[in-house]
């Protein structure tokens with residue numbers, strides 16, 4: 001029996017869950033559910049990233065202590081993931097004691113290995129806010145928080161000798177061409193890595209809300225360095241049973257903006273700690289909203305809870321995966337969502353289930369007979385999942401749904417009777433049973449509803465074949481609602 005370890009990034013608590021977070025998390029959930037279906041042992045990790053000067057700042061603005069602030073935001077993520085039916089095995093928070101201990105242990109380890117040295121960090125500093133601000137967030141030498149002028153300032157900092165790992169990382173990229181997916185991102189990061197690799201400051205003297213750096217306790221560990229270690233601390237590194245069983249990760253699912261951190265900095269850290277590397281990093285594309293970049297100032301941030309309430313968690317999950325290839329950027333609009341609900345969920349799937357079950361519940365004869373319907377292409381679906389192409393896999397499942405609709409239209413069972421009707425009903429019900437299994441990773445709630453109406457329980461991978469129907473049909477309400 002295989003194992004499968006899949007992670008999402010831990011989400012930074014300065015933002016509430018939005019469509020981008022939901023997207024990454026749904027992809028990871030689909031992969032986790034697929035591998036469970038195959039009978040593998042799965043560990044699915046998600047969580048929140050809770051340290052850093054920015055969090056201190058946001059908490060102060062909200063009139064809360066950092067701890068109260070991060071507790072509230074962590075809860076809003078848990079609530080969103082429960083509402084989206086996310087089947088995570090562990091929700092890690094970087095303020096968890098076990099995580100903090102593991103991070104300090106790791107810092108000590110690579111300090112002892114000689115991979116950390118003391119130097120000076122220079123950056124933009126806002127004096128009233130007592131905060132260093134990344135170059136990328138500065139425009140016109142003004143503080144993004146308070147608008148006052150910032151100044152260049154230096155402070156002591158400890159650096160991780162990242163540059164030492166440039167050659168080993170180039171070898172990793174060379175030996176594993178799917179280490180980072182898609183290929184375009186792989187090439188982009190490889191080019192950057194070929195250019196140069198600078199050492200990285202990993203401590204802050206001015207930030208109090210962070211994990212103490214043991215070799216020099218007046219410093220805290222920089223939030224990125226702290227956060228990346230969640231993938232092993234969550235498993236109980238170095239001695240935990242889960243670490244022994246599940247590490248290395250089979251895939252880290254991330255957005256493209258953090259591909260560099262996950263395919264360069266994180267592997268370099270692991271090499272420094274003499275820990276094996278993840279097998280793959282999947283870096284997906286972004287969402288725009290109504291054709292525009294999503295931003296707080298435009299007020300077009302899509303709240304997953306809002307979509308789930310007005311439509312359903314499955315409609316949202318379906319849309320996210322079906323609307324665009326996972327490697328590419330795509331656009332969210334309610335118009336597009338409604339069009340997929342009406343045109344695909346209602347017209348292809350909902351109607352199929354409803355008309356077959358209506359016919360079957362009226363039929364009093366024996367439901368049995370030869371199979372004259374081609375099954376879904378399981379090999380193709382499996383191989384698409386192996387390359388993490390969840391959009392392609394869903395497309396393939398949908399092809400099957402459409403072929404079953406065509407089968408019914410061709411056979412016109414409403415004109416049949418007796419054994420011939422029993423046979424067509426058997427094949428149609430069996431096809432719907434298979435569809436429910438195949439849809440389980442994508443739309444788990446709908447899969448349950450279909451199984452209930454069919455009166456069947458199987459959800460095993462080996463049950464994905466057409467045979468003799470042995471459920472007991474109980475026509476229920478429509479799976480999906482049509483919208484104007």
Ligand SMILES: [Zn+2]
Pocket residue numbers: 126127128129143144145146147148
């Ligand atoms: Zn300021």
